[in-house]
Amino acid sequence: FVDTDVIKVVESDEANLELxxxxxxxxxxxxxxxxxxxxxxxxxxxxxxxxxxxxxxxxPTYKTMSALNGSIAKFQEAVYNGKFxxxxxKNGNHQFKLYSATNRLIMTGESFTSIDxxxxxxxxxxxxxxxATIEVAEAE
Numbered sequence: 001f002v003d004t005d006v007i008k009v010v011e012s013d014e015a016n017l018e019l020x021x022x023x024x025x026x027x028x029x030x031x032x033x034x035x036x037x038x039x040x041x042x043x044x045x046x047x048x049x050x051x052x053x054x055x056x057x058x059x060p061t062y063k064t065m066s067a068l069n070g071s072i073a074k075f076q077e078a079v080y081n082g083k084f085x086x087x088x089x090k091n092g093n094h095q096f097k098l099y100s101a102t103n104r105l106i107m108t109g110e111s112f113t114s115i116d117x118x119x120x121x122x123x124x125x126x127x128x129x130x131x132a133t134i135e136v137a138e139a140e
Contacts, residue, residue: 018115020084020096020122033128035072037136044068048075048129056125057096057109072134078106079129084122086115094118096125 032051037044044062047055059075062068078100085097089111095118096109109125112118 016088017085017097020086020119022084022123022126033124033132035129035132035134037068037134039136046072048125048132050124050128054124055110056121056128057098057107059107074100075106076129076132079126082106084125086118086122088115096122098125 033056034049035046036049037046042063044065044067046059046068048057050056059068059071062071075098078098082098082100085099086094087097088094093111093113094115095111097105098107098109100106109118109121112121
């Protein structure tokens with residue numbers, strides 16, 4: 001497929017990343033948010049959904065329920081021990097990227113035209129992830 005053995009490593013543009021500090025954010029003690037698990041023909045994903053029904057973030061896909069459950073636990077831990085960055089994409093939209101304490105990408109948030117909305121999405125993730133109920137979506 002390739003006529004050359006040259007490999008270019010493209011560094012991420014650090015200028016497009018902004019660390020989000022959550023020093024004033026509060027964790028909801030109520031189970032108002034939820035993590036909903038979806039199974040579409042054996043492809044598993046989950047979404048963190050706020051109390052108003054807004055999707056905060058969507059997971060990558062998984063093949064087994066065991067892998068998905070492990071991912072949920074890592075996600076919930078990373079929300080409180082990792083770092084959130086806001087990324088501005090080439091279309092001018094903003095979304096968060098959540099990295100673990102060991103700098104592994106865990107989750108990417110929804111995309112917003114405003115950076116303030118993306119920051120609000122980070123705060124919602126922080127507020128709802130810890131005590132979210134876990135549900136399995138009904139088959140469509």
